[in-house]
Amino acid sequence: MHPILSRRGRLLPYLAACAPLAAIVTALFARPGGLFLGEAVALAVPLTLAFAFIGLSTWYPCRQYRLGRSKLAAGIATFAVGALLASSVWVLLGAGLASVLGELKPFAGLPGRFAAQVPSLFAVGVLLYLLSAALHYVLLSFEEAREAERREAEATILAREAELAALKAQIRPHFLFNSLNSISALASSDPPQAQQMCVRLGDFLRKSLSLGDRTSISVGEELELSRSYLAVEALRFGSRLEVEEDLDERGNRCLLPPLLLQPLVENAVRHGIATRVEGGTLRLGIACGGGRLRILIENPFDPESPARPGSGRGIENVRKRLFARYGEEGLFAAKRLADRYLVVISVPAEMPA
Amino acid sequence: MTKGADEVGVLIVDDEEPARLILREHLGKVPGVRIVGESANGFEALRSAAELSPQIVFLDIEMPKLDGFEVLELLDPSIAVVFVTAYDAYAVKAFEVHAVDYVLKPFEAARIAVAVERARERLARGAVVPAGELHAAARPEGTYLSRVVVRDGSRVHIVPVEKLDTVKAQDDYLELKSEGRSYLKQQTLASLAAGLDPKRFVRVHRSHLVRLDLLARLEPFGKGSHVAVLADGSRVPVSREGHARLKELLG
Numbered sequence: 001m002h003p004i005l006s007r008r009g010r011l012l013p014y015l016a017a018c019a020p021l022a023a024i025v026t027a028l029f030a031r032p033g034g035l036f037l038g039e040a041v042a043l044a045v046p047l048t049l050a051f052a053f054i055g056l057s058t059w060y061p062c063r064q065y066r067l068g069r070s071k072l073a074a075g076i077a078t079f080a081v082g083a084l085l086a087s088s089v090w091v092l093l094g095a096g097l098a099s100v101l102g103e104l105k106p107f108a109g110l111p112g113r114f115a116a117q118v119p120s121l122f123a124v125g126v127l128l129y130l131l132s133a134a135l136h137y138v139l140l141s142f143e144e145a146r147e148a149e150r151r152e153a154e155a156t157i158l159a160r161e162a163e164l165a166a167l168k169a170q171i172r173p174h175f176l177f178n179s180l181n182s183i184s185a186l187a188s189s190d191p192p193q194a195q196q197m198c199v200r201l202g203d204f205l206r207k208s209l210s211l212g213d214r215t216s217i218s219v220g221e222e223l224e225l226s227r228s229y230l231a232v233e234a235l236r237f238g239s240r241l242e243v244e245e246d247l248d249e250r251g252n253r254c255l256l257p258p259l260l261l262q263p264l265v266e267n268a269v270r271h272g273i274a275t276r277v278e279g280g281t282l283r284l285g286i287a288c289g290g291g292r293l294r295i296l297i298e299n300p301f302d303p304e305s306p307a308r309p310g311s312g313r314g315i316e317n318v319r320k321r322l323f324a325r326y327g328e329e330g331l332f333a334a335k336r337l338a339d340r341y342l343v344v345i346s347v348p349a350e351m352p353a
Numbered sequence: 354m355t356k357g358a359d360e361v362g363v364l365i366v367d368d369e370e371p372a373r374l375i376l377r378e379h380l381g382k383v384p385g386v387r388i389v390g391e392s393a394n395g396f397e398a399l400r401s402a403a404e405l406s407p408q409i410v411f412l413d414i415e416m417p418k419l420d421g422f423e424v425l426e427l428l429d430p431s432i433a434v435v436f437v438t439a440y441d442a443y444a445v446k447a448f449e450v451h452a453v454d455y456v457l458k459p460f461e462a463a464r465i466a467v468a469v470e471r472a473r474e475r476l477a478r479g480a481v482v483p484a485g486e487l488h489a490a491a492r493p494e495g496t497y498l499s500r501v502v503v504r505d506g507s508r509v510h511i512v513p514v515e516k517l518d519t520v521k522a523q524d525d526y527l528e529l530k531s532e533g534r535s536y537l538k539q540q541t542l543a544s545l546a547a548g549l550d551p552k553r554f555v556r557v558h559r560s561h562l563v564r565l566d567l568l569a570r571l572e573p574f575g576k577g578s579h580v581a582v583l584a585d586g587s588r589v590p591v592s593r594e595g596h597a598r599l600k601e602l603l604g
Contacts, residue, residue, distance in 0.1 A: 174415075180458070181372055185374045185375035186371060238370050274417070275417050277396075302417055308415055
């Protein structure tokens with residue numbers, strides 16, 4: 001079905017756009033030595049309306065013969081035949097209309113005067129047919145571009161879903177096995193503590209599995225996850241791991257993509273605190289103001305300890321996800337100072353509806 | 354348990370207290386094992402090993418200061434090492450290839466006893482672990498060492514590879530030059546070269562390795578061979594194979 005006929009809202013604007021065409025055809029008829037003005041209008045308006053529908057027929061050959069994809073000669077031949085046919089039909093319609101109108105008194109003698117217009121009307125018909133074809137090609141390429149855009153957007157969404165799934169599947173094995181080892185150590189020396197650790201670990205795994213399904217979660221929810229993670233790590237690292245939080249209530253309610261902060265917190269422990277003999281303090285600052293949510297994660301590290309594999313990938317992932325979500329509006333900076341590592345994030349503050 | 358002739362001294366090295374605790378518990382049940390001490394980082398491990406003379410070391414991989422592989426390179430090679438890891442696919446592959454024993458976290462008491470038994474056998478055989486090769490093999494394809502550790506008496510020097518200029522093999526030792534200083538390390542040139550990025554470090558001669566960006570020019574030297582002149586004016590012999598390698602790298 002033709003795109004203009006298939007949607008009701010498109011037909012009226014299309015016919016309205018043909019009005020200037022009716023004026024042009026009228027002028028053609030009424031030029032000196034032609035028809036009287038009244039006759040010209042009476043013929044031009046219905047004929048233009050008729051051509052509006054005849055012209056739509058070019059859509060089918062346009063779709064058949066795509067520019068740059070089909071044989072040029074075949075296309076030209078088709079459009080030439082189409083133009084001659086359409087124009088002939090148009091002229092015949094005009095002649096029929098002229099003879100019908102000629103029966104009426106005010107239009108007496110019209111068929112004779114119309115006959116003189118036939119060559120120019122035929123030429124205009126051919127031109128209009130070709131113009132219509134050109135417009136249909138424009139329309140088709142627009143439709144195609146829109147379709148490509150839609151597909152691209154869909155692909156992006158799919159890619160992001162896949163990425164999220166991969167992220168979820170990537171349970172940090174190091175963390176898991178070390179935690180299990182700590183639990184096994186505590187099982188004989190401190191059974192209540194071992195139980196406590198099982199609960200915390202279960203808590204963390206449950207939360208990280210449930211949060212990934214959502215597109216947005218509150219900072220507060222994300223921090224709950226990080227706290228359960230840090231609670232497990234606290235048992236492993238003992239007094240080496242300290243955490244300082246500086247949060248404001250508005251910041252807590254702001255929305256973020258899930259599991260965005262958690263990898264950064266894990267990095268801060270694995271590549272920061274854990275590299276120091278004496279441990280250190282992980283600082284977490286969240287503030288909301290001026291329409292922006294600002295997040296700071298800071299940790300010390302030992303520049304003399306060997307680098308552990310895998311920190312760059314996590315940071316890159318967070319950077320990409322921020323860009324996918326906020327574009328240029330999402331700022332991300334990771335800075336390695338002499339013995340401290342700083343991550344700063346600033347994104348537009350989104351509040352739950 | 355009385356101190357018998359076949360009793361072995363064991364040192365536990367892990368930066369996590371719970372991990373040391375459970376190792377101590379499991380090792381305590383193995384007959385003939387005397388735990389001589391515990392260390393929580395790489396430096397401490399070397400110091401304790403020197404002071405307490407253990408025959409077996411249970412050695413964690415990820416630790417502050419020095420990782421397990423670096424400790425192994427600096428440790429007395431007559432000590433039997435059992436690596437300890439939670440999860441490290443590359444390290445485990447390297448252990449398998451080089452027949453180095455390792456135990457996985459969480460620990461199993463029976464497995465710890467087996468590890469002690471195997472370590473005793475290695476001690477009896479006088480088997481030596483190829484520390485440098487192991488270190489080079491225990492990393493993902495396409496990644497290289499970022500630093501080289503060297504021991505000087507009780508001191509440990511850390512030489513970042515971007516500051517490592519040249520390495521010269523002398524008998525069983527390597528002479529490493531960095532920022533105008535020399536360091537000696539007991540290792541083969543092949544095993545060190547295996548851990549370095551071959552695009553940055555070139556073995557220009559059987560016993561010479563240079564950092565490529567130091568190379569100023571090549572001069573002919575005798576028939577068929579060359580000499581490399583470095584940025585500081587020092588000269589390093591280039592063998593026929595070394596010349597071919599250089600030509601390939603420099604195009």
